[in-house]
Amino acid sequence: MVDDLLVTRPIAEASLRRLPLYHRYLETLKAQGAKYVSCPEIGLALKADPTQVRKDLEAAGITGRPKVGYELDVLLAGITDFLGWNNTNEAFLVGAGHLGEALLGYPQFSRCGLNIVASFENDPAKIGTRLRGKEVLAIETLPELARRMHVHIGIITVPATAAQKIADLMVEGGIRAIWNFAPVQLVLPQDVILHNEDLYCSLASLSRKLADLLRREAQVKHLKEQTAVSAAYLEGGFF
Amino acid sequence: MVDDLLVTRPIAEASLRRLPLYHRYLETLKAQGAKYVSCPEIGLALKADPTQVRKDLEAAGITGRPKVGYELDVLLAGITDFLGWNNTNEAFLVGAGHLGEALLGYPQFSRCGLNIVASFENDPAKIGTRLRGKEVLAIETLPELARRMHVHIGIITVPATAAQKIADLMVEGGIRAIWNFAPVQLVLPQDVILHNEDLYCSLASLSRKLADLLRREAQVKHLKEQTAVSAAYLEGGFF
DNA sequence: GTTATATAGAGAAAAATTTATCGATATATT
DNA sequence: AATATATCGATAAATTTTTCTCTATATAAC
Numbered sequence: 247m248v249d250d251l252l253v254t255r256p257i258a259e260a261s262l263r264r265l266p267l268y269h270r271y272l273e274t275l276k277a278q279g280a281k282y283v284s285c286p287e288i289g290l291a292l293k294a295d296p297t298q299v300r301k302d303l304e305a306a307g308i309t310g311r312p313k314v315g316y317e318l319d320v321l322l323a324g325i326t327d328f329l330g331w332n333n334t335n336e337a338f339l340v341g342a343g344h345l346g347e348a349l350l351g352y353p354q355f356s357r358c359g360l361n362i363v364a365s366f367e368n369d370p371a372k373i374g375t376r377l378r379g380k381e382v383l384a385i386e387t388l389p390e391l392a393r394r395m396h397v398h399i400g401i402i403t404v405p406a407t408a409a410q411k412i413a414d415l416m417v418e419g420g421i422r423a424i425w426n427f428a429p430v431q432l433v434l435p436q437d438v439i440l441h442n443e444d445l446y447c448s449l450a451s452l453s454r455k456l457a458d459l460l461r462r463e464a465q466v467k468h469l470k471e472q473t474a475v476s477a478a479y480l481e482g483g484f485f
Numbered sequence: 486m487v488d489d490l491l492v493t494r495p496i497a498e499a500s501l502r503r504l505p506l507y508h509r510y511l512e513t514l515k516a517q518g519a520k521y522v523s524c525p526e527i528g529l530a531l532k533a534d535p536t537q538v539r540k541d542l543e544a545a546g547i548t549g550r551p552k553v554g555y556e557l558d559v560l561l562a563g564i565t566d567f568l569g570w571n572n573t574n575e576a577f578l579v580g581a582g583h584l585g586e587a588l589l590g591y592p593q594f595s596r597c598g599l600n601i602v603a604s605f606e607n608d609p610a611k612i613g614t615r616l617r618g619k620e621v622l623a624i625e626t627l628p629e630l631a632r633r634m635h636v637h638i639g640i641i642t643v644p645a646t647a648a649q650k651i652a653d654l655m656v657e658g659g660i661r662a663i664w665n666f667a668p669v670q671l672v673l674p675q676d677v678i679l680h681n682e683d684l685y686c687s688l689a690s691l692s693r694k695l696a697d698l699l700r701r702e703a704q705v706k707h708l709k710e711q712t713a714v715s716a717a718y719l720e721g722g723f724f
Numbered sequence: 725g726t727t728a729t730a731t732a733g734a735g736a737a738a739a740a741t742t743t744a745t746c747g748a749t750a751t752a753t754t
Numbered sequence: 755a756a757t758a759t760a761t762c763g764a765t766a767a768a769t770t771t772t773t774c775t776c777t778a779t780a781t782a783a784c
Contacts, residue, residue: 255692266686335695377570422695425687431531439691449597451502459661461493
């Protein structure tokens with residue numbers, strides 16, 4: 247009973263990560279003038295199991311109608327709502343390098359409830375300038391500003407060696423969640439959320455998939471050659 | 486029997502993604518002069534279950550010794566080996582914008598078996614220049630070059646609207662795995678690996694964790710206030 | 725109106741993943 | 755030398771996640 251109030255509706259991390267994909271696909275459907283959509287249709291487009299799609303939507307508290315599917319507008323609104331994209335979270339970004347600028351340039355973050363309000367730098371040459379329309383401020387000013395402005399999210403796009411220092415400043419400023427793009431394991435208080443975006447881990451996954459694919463193909467090729475050799479023997483009348 | 490040859494040792498995606506984290510931590514240990522390491526130690530440092538660490542290492546085919554743990558050098562070599570970081574994969578990167586430049590600047594990709602050999606662009610102003618020491622080539626030249634150089638990996642860092650066209654060119658060039666940073670669902674032949682790096686999905690996960698945290702805290706605060714009120718009533722002698 | 729059909733909804737089954745347990749073993753200590 | 759202890763290795767249990775199956779329902783076709 248009380249638990250319902252204490253936490254948001256529980257959902258598997260994997261489901262949560264699929265919902266934005268559905269949302270994106272549904273928007274393209276809407277742009278094409280569609281009014282209704284079914285789970286099999288979504289599954290087909292996104293190469294996902296239809297039942298899984300249905301379970302994900304169920305987890306997000308969205309219902310449809312048998313034989314009809316889901317009303318597109320209701321579904322889009324439901325996902326938006328469930329993901330909290332109506333409420334904006336303000337964020338500070340630290341590290342006005344290329345990655346930082348790329349993130350500031352991401353067009354749709356604001357529509358996903360993320361508003362990067364300023365960026366911070368160490369480099370005096372950059373401080374005081376503007377990046378993608380956002381002020382570049384001195385890193386020392388972060389803690390106080392974060393407190394004053396009640397900014398809850400910090401994004402770290404500095405080199406690995408500097409990341410822990412930045413994280414400490416963020417914690418000092420009362421930041422509650424850190425989106426870390428630096429390849430280091432940050433040490434944080436228990437009540438601060440750490441979300442690592444680690445491209446090396448991602449690369450490991452990609453590399454292995456490719457290695458599997460290439461190995462499989464090499465094996466198939468090898469088997470084919472063997473078969474060809476056997477066939478040649480047969481043709482030659484060895485048996 | 487034959488299956489052993491057909492595919493690499495099977496491993497859970499989640500395990501695979503943890504191995505680079507272990508590797509990174511182990512390198513810092515090695516730098517500190519350590520010779521041996523145990524699963525509980527790794528687990529403690531990386532906030533992972535020790536049994537899970539052991540299972541991951543087992544999946545990678547690495548063995549240790551009871552009571553002692555793992556020899557650091559053997560363990561590092563084992564992970565490197567398992568992840569295929571000894572063999573280099575060459576890659577083409579398309580989209581010489583900020584994200585592309587950030588990726589080209591990632592210091593350690595080469596140590597993880599990824600060698601980005603060139604980048605490609607649409608913008609004539611950029612073509613012919615160099616980015617992080619790598620040539621910026623015209624996008625039309627990609628298919629032939631990919632074939633000639635046997636490049637197997639394509640990295641897409643162009644805007645969403647251009648991504649599918651780029652993917653098609655990559656497929657035309659015989660590229661086997663695409664690391665896609667654009668927020669679109671690419672349509673590819675079945676035998677081409679697609680690895681999406683979708684920050685919006687990642688953001689959804691972060692946002693929800695934060696929302697949960699803040700809601701929980703608000704609830705706790707509310708309960709405390711209620712308790713305080715009750716206490717006041719009690720003090721006032723209402724009962 | 726009746727029948728056929730596609731799809732949500734609900735629950736069960738299966739698969740995968742994580743966590744716990746216990747015995748075996750190598751080292752350190754007494 | 756005997757004992758204690760930490761950790762691997764293997765197995766089992768628990769949990770989570772995915773997939774399957776069946777039923778009910780809304781629409782369309784006849």
